[in-house]
Amino acid sequence: MYEVELSDDGQIVTLISDAGARTRFHAIWLRDNAWDDQTRSAGNGQRLIALRDIPVELRVESARIGASKLSLEFQPEAKSVDYDLDWLMEHRYDNDHGRTAGWLAPEIEVWDSGLMSAVPVADFNRAGTDGGVLRDWLFQVRKFGFAKMVGGPVEAEGLLKVAALFGYVRETNYGKYFEVRTEVNPTNLAYTGLGLQAHTDNPYRDPVPTLQILYCLENSAEGGENMVVDGFAAALRLKAENPAWFDVLSNHCARFEYAGEKGVRLRSRRPMIELSADGELTGVRFNNRSTAAITDVPFEEMDTYYAAYRRFGEIIDDTAMEVTFKLNPGECFIVDNTRVLHARKGYSGAGSRWLQGCYADKDGLLSTLASLEAQLPEAVE
Amino acid sequence: MYEVELSDDGQIVTLISDAGARTRFHAIWLRDNAWDDQTRSAGNGQRLIALRDIPVELRVESARIGASKLSLEFQPEAKSVDYDLDWLMEHRYDNDHGRTAGWLAPEIEVWDSGLMSAVPVADFNRAGTDGGVLRDWLFQVRKFGFAKMVGGPVEAEGLLKVAALFGYVRETNYGKYFEVRTEVNPTNLAYTGLGLQAHTDNPYRDPVPTLQILYCLENSAEGGENMVVDGFAAALRLKAENPAWFDVLSNHCARFEYAGEKGVRLRSRRPMIELSADGELTGVRFNNRSTAAITDVPFEEMDTYYAAYRRFGEIIDDTAMEVTFKLNPGECFIVDNTRVLHARKGYSGAGSRWLQGCYADKDGLLSTLASLEAQLPEAVE
Numbered sequence: 001m002y003e004v005e006l007s008d009d010g011q012i013v014t015l016i017s018d019a020g021a022r023t024r025f026h027a028i029w030l031r032d033n034a035w036d037d038q039t040r041s042a043g044n045g046q047r048l049i050a051l052r053d054i055p056v057e058l059r060v061e062s063a064r065i066g067a068s069k070l071s072l073e074f075q076p077e078a079k080s081v082d083y084d085l086d087w088l089m090e091h092r093y094d095n096d097h098g099r100t101a102g103w104l105a106p107e108i109e110v111w112d113s114g115l116m117s118a119v120p121v122a123d124f125n126r127a128g129t130d131g132g133v134l135r136d137w138l139f140q141v142r143k144f145g146f147a148k149m150v151g152g153p154v155e156a157e158g159l160l161k162v163a164a165l166f167g168y169v170r171e172t173n174y175g176k177y178f179e180v181r182t183e184v185n186p187t188n189l190a191y192t193g194l195g196l197q198a199h200t201d202n203p204y205r206d207p208v209p210t211l212q213i214l215y216c217l218e219n220s221a222e223g224g225e226n227m228v229v230d231g232f233a234a235a236l237r238l239k240a241e242n243p244a245w246f247d248v249l250s251n252h253c254a255r256f257e258y259a260g261e262k263g264v265r266l267r268s269r270r271p272m273i274e275l276s277a278d279g280e281l282t283g284v285r286f287n288n289r290s291t292a293a294i295t296d297v298p299f300e301e302m303d304t305y306y307a308a309y310r311r312f313g314e315i316i317d318d319t320a321m322e323v324t325f326k327l328n329p330g331e332c333f334i335v336d337n338t339r340v341l342h343a344r345k346g347y348s349g350a351g352s353r354w355l356q357g358c359y360a361d362k363d364g365l366l367s368t369l370a371s372l373e374a375q376l377p378e379a380v381e
Numbered sequence: 382m383y384e385v386e387l388s389d390d391g392q393i394v395t396l397i398s399d400a401g402a403r404t405r406f407h408a409i410w411l412r413d414n415a416w417d418d419q420t421r422s423a424g425n426g427q428r429l430i431a432l433r434d435i436p437v438e439l440r441v442e443s444a445r446i447g448a449s450k451l452s453l454e455f456q457p458e459a460k461s462v463d464y465d466l467d468w469l470m471e472h473r474y475d476n477d478h479g480r481t482a483g484w485l486a487p488e489i490e491v492w493d494s495g496l497m498s499a500v501p502v503a504d505f506n507r508a509g510t511d512g513g514v515l516r517d518w519l520f521q522v523r524k525f526g527f528a529k530m531v532g533g534p535v536e537a538e539g540l541l542k543v544a545a546l547f548g549y550v551r552e553t554n555y556g557k558y559f560e561v562r563t564e565v566n567p568t569n570l571a572y573t574g575l576g577l578q579a580h581t582d583n584p585y586r587d588p589v590p591t592l593q594i595l596y597c598l599e600n601s602a603e604g605g606e607n608m609v610v611d612g613f614a615a616a617l618r619l620k621a622e623n624p625a626w627f628d629v630l631s632n633h634c635a636r637f638e639y640a641g642e643k644g645v646r647l648r649s650r651r652p653m654i655e656l657s658a659d660g661e662l663t664g665v666r667f668n669n670r671s672t673a674a675i676t677d678v679p680f681e682e683m684d685t686y687y688a689a690y691r692r693f694g695e696i697i698d699d700t701a702m703e704v705t706f707k708l709n710p711g712e713c714f715i716v717d718n719t720r721v722l723h724a725r726k727g728y729s730g731a732g733s734r735w736l737q738g739c740y741a742d743k744d745g746l747l748s749t750l751a752s753l754e755a756q757l758p759e760a761v762e
Contacts (some may be wrong), residue, residue, distance in 0.1 A: 022714070026680075026683050026684060026687065028684075028687045029674075029675070029683060029687065033674045041570065043566065043567070043568075043641070044567070044568050044569060044570070044640075044641030044642075045638075045639075045641060046569065046570050046639070046670040046671060047642060047669050047670050047671070047672065048570075049669070049672075050578045050669035051669065051690060051691050051694050052691070052694055052695065052698065053577075058689075080448065091674040092676070093676045093677070093678060093679070093680060093683065094680040097679060105727065127667075168551075168552040168553060168554075169552070170489075170549075170551065170554075170742075171549040171550070172549060172744070172745070173745065173748070174551075182652055186424070186425065187425050188425060188427065188428050188434055189422065189425070189429075191601060197431045197433075204742040205742065206744055207588035207589075207591055207742060207743075207744065208588075208592075210587075210588055214395060232434075235501055239509055250658060251658055251659070251660060252658060253550055253657060253659055257426075258426075259425075260424070260425030260426060260751075262428060262459065262665050263423075263748075263749065263752045263756065264748050264752060265748050265751035265752045266744055266747075266748045267747070267751065268744075268750075269657070269661075270657070270658075271470050271658045273659075274632060274658070275658070276650070276651070276652075277631060277633060277634055277652045277655070277656070278632070278633060278634055278677060288428050288430070288431035288432065289427040289428050289429075290427060291427070291428065293410075293414045293472040294410070295472050295473070295474045296474070296659060297473070297474060298404055298476065298478060299474060299475040299476075302407050302410060302474065303407060303409075306409045306410065306413075309432060310433070310437075312431065313431060313433055317433060337493070339400075344436075344622075347398050361551075361588060362587065362588075363553070363586040363587055363588065363649075364553070364755070366647075366648070367554070367644075367645050367646050367647045367648075368644065370646035370648065371643075371644045371645060371646045374646065
């Protein structure tokens with residue numbers, strides 16, 4: 001149960017819990033977030049008014065509280081609106097956000113090589129037929145930024161069927177999907193037998209592809225194991241070791257470039273460690289092959305920048321951070337390409353290695369997950 | 382002509398111009414940016430080494446300078462590398478970046494209703510056959526975040542041919558493209574005859590689609606004019622009027638949401654005015670219909686936030702900011718959806734209005750433009 005208090009000027013509504021905790025809301029915030037059917041479309045939930053439709057001289061004239069709802073009368077509109085108390089408390093903003101640079105979204109859990117004993121995985125056919133299995137798999141992708149899928153068709157374009165489980169492929173100059181196998185005149189070092197240091201893909205692209213699927217069709221060559229590293233764990237380890245190094249990589253933009261094929265000149269200017277406006281850790285970009293000359297770091301900080309960049313790479317290369325596996329035909333893995341780096345060991349000799357890769361985006365994946373969570377709300381863990 | 386100076390510890394190389402201007406480079410930066418064919422692939426330009434391959438005890442042992450190149454010897458690698466002096470000076474970082482929050486990339490020019498007399502436009506057929514015409518059109522899209530195209534086919538999916546001129550469509554839950562016309566049970570208010578306040582599309586999607594094309598197939602209804610506003614101009618006007626308002630909208634994340642159709646629950650957490658880590662103005666999100674409850678602004682700043690949000694909307698609504706036009710069948714416009722807002726006036730009555738819309742991304746557009754600029758370097762203006 002709550003009590004309600006209204007400020008004399010009608011600008012602040014305060015909910016007071018039984019224990020005496022006070023939660024304040026502004027009149028303008030409450031009015032803007034009304035859910036009556038003149039404010040929001042009953043059909044699709046979209047807001048029907050703009051802020052310009054709310055009078056500047058807005059005030060709350062009266063406030064009444066019941067067991068589960070708060071009723072307000074707004075003037076000069078003479079408008080009554082009911083609010084669900086649970087919704088209000090879920091959306092309260094009168095609290096100490098208590099955030100420091102590098103805070104993580106609550107859905108996210110960082111990991112290291114310990115994840116090797118519990119690699120998130122689902123069966124392709126089960127995920128395609130059981131919403132609960134798909135929900136659990138997508139939940140793990142959101143949580144760890146990485147998951148495997150097994151039991152898929154051993155056929156070209158199988159990876160498109162995986163993408164279709166949750167969203168949409170992002171087509172690029174590499175095609176709707178691309179072949180990862182040794183080529184004679186490679187436009188990209190990915191298309192060789194070379195080992196590749198752990199990296200995020202296409203940092204030279206803005207917007208960067210936020211998901212990548214790598215799907216195995218043949219893998220009898222010696223070597224060619226895949227490896228993934230949690231870039232967020234690496235960034236937070238860097239911060240713990242030396243906060244100034246975390247800051248220098250997040251406060252300045254690096255530059256990335258790719259011009260390996262005709263008609264293509266991709267460039268971006270983004271930090272290696274990306275934070276939101278309020279400090280949430282939202283992205284890691286790391287790719288030795290396509291890092292261009294870094295020119296946005298002031299001379300006085302370039303030494304520190306390179307020291308931080310070197311140490312970040314060492315942390316990423318530390319085997320204590322990595323999860324390694326070898327894909328069999330019909331198996332694939334997905335990474336959140338804004339977070340998890342992937343690598344492969346060199347390969348050669350007898351046998352063959354043929355993977356297909358594609359990009360997709362997190363908006364579709366997270367939307368499908370949120371929708372499944374609403375339909376099938378039983379807890380995943 | 383330059384002279385070169387090497388610091389005693391071999392860590393700093395200084396170029397000194399005839400006029401005495403000094404430009405410093407760090408040994409590690411120079412080594413990392415070497416262009417010899419052990420460092421960079423001669424074929425595709427990708428870096429073959431990682432920072433871990435450069436010794437920590439790196440130093441420049443000797444430096445010699447010629448008319449157009451700088452020759453360095455690095456130890457302990459005993460490695461000689463030549464640098465093009467023009468390349469070095471173009472990529473120098475020993476200068477006052479002199480950037481304040483909201484700085485604009487040099488390719489960008491802000492605009493207001495004055496652009497109405499010089500709307501950037503190209504003919505579809507000419508753009509498809511003449512690289513120079515396409516380059517000039519893409520140049521304008523980069524510069525203004527907006528351009529029209531005329532003379533396209535009056536047929537469904539014509540817009541996909543426009544997208545194919547420069548890049549790739551971003552498929553979403555709305556399809557590869559979507560129909561914008563009045564529907565009986567609209568999942569989105571876009572599919573009604575309502576006027577829509579100027580907005581950016583899909584702010585609830587992360588990554589947001591960075592380009593949008595709206596393509597006209599029928600437009601005999603009364604009303605339904607289109608309008609565009611430069612969100613960067615609006616943001617900078619807000620900053621000029623009240624820097625604290627610009628700061629509050631750029632320092633805190635808003636929230637956006639869309640759940641108007643089955644299986645879709647899109648959400649994002651991004652600021653209305655987005656800056657890069659070093660303050661470049663990189664994005665505007667503004668959409669009254671899909672703004673969710675804003676919960677990441679501290680209580681003490683919420684009043685200021687709403688005052689700023691209201692004023693930002695007023696600036697966006699100011700006719701002095703807008704360029705208005707009515708599309709004829711076979712005409713379309715493209716906007717940089719991270720920058721330029723679009724709106725439409727309400728329509729009804731006799732006649733019909735049928736547009737198709739699609740999303741695409743700036744990476745492909747800017748890559749095609751950069752490639753055309755390299756091939757056809759004559760100046761556009």
